[in-house]
Amino acid sequence: MGWIITLIVGGIIGWLAGVILGKNVPFGIVGNIIAGLVGATIGNSLGLDIGPSLGGVSIIGGLLGAIILILIVSFIMKAIGNKKA
Numbered sequence: 811m812g813w814i815i816t817l818i819v820g821g822i823i824g825w826l827a828g829v830i831l832g833k834n835v836p837f838g839i840v841g842n843i844i845a846g847l848v849g850a851t852i853g854n855s856l857g858l859d860i861g862p863s864l865g866g867v868s869i870i871g872g873l874l875g876a877i878i879l880i881l882i883v884s885f886i887m888k889a890i891g892n893k894k895a
Contacts, residue, residue: 849876
């Protein structure tokens, strides 16, 4: 049951990061979950393990990490899109 809560929290964090940035996360719900979980990992790696934790995911650190991840992915997708011949 714990991993289900972790997936739900990751999805909410990824969705919220997309809303804050005004960008759609690719692959819908699955993309939100991935962005939230990878974002939490990025946030923890950067020492942003702050705020409350739910399902093993730091809410504030995960949100900040997901925002960073979405910005990086958006930048890469934009750079790839501009190189069309």
